[in-house]
Amino acid sequence: MEAEILPTVRELGIGFVAYSPLGRGFLTGKIEKPEDLAEDDSRRERFPRFERENFEANLKLTDPRPQFTFHDQTCPIYTHPRFLAGSTLQGCRVDQALIAEGCWLDQCQIDRTVVGIRSVVRAGARISQSVLLGADYYAEATAESGVALGIGRDVVLDRVIVDKNARIGDGARLVNSAGVKEKDGDGYFIREGIIIVPKGATIAPGTDI
Numbered sequence: 660m661e662a663e664i665l666p667t668v669r670e671l672g673i674g675f676v677a678y679s680p681l682g683r684g685f686l687t688g689k690i691e692k693p694e695d696l697a698e699d700d701s702r703r704e705r706f707p708r709f710e711r712e713n714f715e716a717n718l719k720l721t722d723p724r725p726q727f728t729f730h731d732q733t734c735p736i737y738t739h740p741r742f743l744a745g746s747t748l749q750g751c752r753v754d755q756a757l758i759a760e761g762c763w764l765d766q767c768q769i770d771r772t773v774v775g776i777r778s779v780v781r782a783g784a785r786i787s788q789s790v791l792l793g794a795d796y797y798a799e800a801t802a803e804s805g806v807a808l809g810i811g812r813d814v815v816l817d818r819v820i821v822d823k824n825a826r827i828g829d830g831a832r833l834v835n836s837a838g839v840k841e842k843d844g845d846g847y848f849i850r851e852g853i854i855i856v857p858k859g860a861t862i863a864p865g866t867d868i
Contacts, residue, residue: 743760743761744760751767753768753770762777762779762793767810769786777796777797790819806827806863810827814831823858831867833868834854835852845863847860849868854868
């Protein structure tokens with residue numbers, strides 16, 4: 660692909676959409692770590708999505724002048740049209756962030772963070788050096804767990820990957836203050852010191868990690 664297809668579409672000025680937009684299982688909630696793959700699965704040898712290097716690469720998109728940008732007019736990138744409204748920010752402080760469409764952010768602080776589509780971040784939340792993948796839908800009702808979709812009030816996140824449709828309860832702190840490298844917890848796991856909340860998971864209010 661890199662050697663033949665990309666040079667051709669670049670020469671012709673044609674947009675290119677990569678195969679497998681769900682990341683070969685990465686965003687389906689079925690695979691949360693390399694160990695979830697069978698021993699003979701070829702993806703075990705090329706499963707870079709949770710590796711520290713790629714996490715850091717995603718965060719670099721928030722830099723003032725990133726090496727790679729979605730806004731380069733000489734090499735446009737297209738995604739499937741979602742017809743979502745622009746994001747709404749009320750009384751927020753945002754610095755070095757990439758915010759997708761359809762989000763609702765209320766009186767929160769966002770620093771060096773990627774905020775995915777339909778993300779909801781409630782008042783008092785403080786998020787830094789994190790990647791929020793957002794949600795596949797808007798949810799008005801609170802789930803049986805009592806935790807609403809998105810990021811709750813007064814939540815603190817630092818170096819966290821939050822997969823789609825996750826729920827993080829009010830007052831939760833996900834900062835890995837103990838510096839744990841590897842751990843599997845209730846509704847989360849830690850890899851290379853980075854906290855990962857998998858798709859559809861719920862973090863109870865007041866959780867301190």
